[in-house]
Amino acid sequence: MAYAEKVYKVRNGKPTKQFTWRCRYKKPDGTWGSEPGFPTKKTAEEWGEAQEAAIRSGAWTDPELLRTPFGQWAREWMAAKAPRGNTASTRWDRLEAHILPRWEHTPLQAITWFDAEQWANGLKCEDTIATQCLSIMSSILTGAVDKKLIPANPLHGRRRSRTAEAKERQAEREQDKLWAPPEVVLQMARAAGPLDGMHILTVAFTGLRWGESLAVSSASLTQRLERDFTCPALAVRQEVAEYRRRGPGGEKLGMVVALEPVKTRESKRTIDLPPFLSNLLTPYAENCRLDFLFMTRSGEHWRRGNFSRQVMRRHADGRKAVTRTRGRAARDAVPPIMRGLTMRALRHTHDTYQEQIGVKPSLAFEQAGHKRPGIKAVYQHPTPEMRRERLDGLEGIFQDAMRSLGWSEIWPRS
Incomplete structure (x- = not known):
């Protein structure tokens, strides 16, 4: 049973007449625990009795553990x-x-x-x-x-x-939050050139996340075979993660850019490709000699900040002309296409296009790699006709934009 005992305060190495009360109580392992600092004997005993009652009920937590920083x-x-x-x-x-x-x-x-x-x-x-x-x-x-x-x-x-x-x-x-009209996407793709421009175009019309887009390879290009429906598709199974590696205690061990499985079950998906994108990606992949389709010229994975600075900001925001000076060449001005546009905004763009053409929620969530909330996620499923309507809609957006710009091809052959 819990009891209380006096604890005299010490000053200059000698006990004084001032004191507080310390509670002593029986712990689960049979040893005696203590808790000091009570102003009266009664409060110390009540606290100890509460501890022993919690121990008997199985709801007790050691006060020492409660004070863990x-x-x-x-x-x-x-x-x-x-x-x-x-x-x-x-x-x-x-x-x-x-x-x-x-x-x-x-x-x-x-x-x-x-x-x-x-x-x-x-x-x-x-x-x-x-x-x-x-x-x-x-x-x-x-x-x-x-x-x-x-x-x-x-x-x-x-x-x-x-x-x-x-x-x-x-x-x-x-x-x-930005999304890009299709004419802007095509202008960005042309300005960036066939290599980085294909990266931009693919993200805008598939909704790939940044890390997922870096992991696209020739093996990612596949076919959807579903009953009486067949179409070119892009398999998303992994992504390139960029992060600072940490030790067990949080010590910094340097940056890592490496392949990882996609994070969620919904992210592991197969994206149906509209005809124009399949027709562009297939020869692009056949001619690519790198391990992945969207890499730097030296064959390394793009760092997000580098791609943003060297590609997106350069063309989306434009740049001022620079006159020739000692040690620096002249540079023409580059007009902005759409200030603030990012690769993340291009993922938003894809889902915005899906909403524009009326893609059914069951298919829209699947293609974007999102988890659909609610009971409808259990009962509703994409059908071949839904897939055809989505592909026709995306193809229509692309073709309308090409006509609006007066283009016959994105990257004219020189």
């Missing part, structure tokens, strides 16, 4: 997990940049939803990153519950309420 447990949790390399890298980036500077030394039991939400709303970063930080913290705290460090996760199932300022920033970003 969040940073200590976060590192242990990260070392025990083995997600895809890019996922681990992102988690460490969020921990080091945002989470640990605030929560490193906070005891697990002291973390509350109120404090965490207020902290997230005050972060000076993208709103999605702030939400992601809360999600990572919640996963780590759920692991602490599983390890019996805390009885419950205070962040589990909670929905973040954004401040007015955060909502305004989010609204501004929503307005900045």
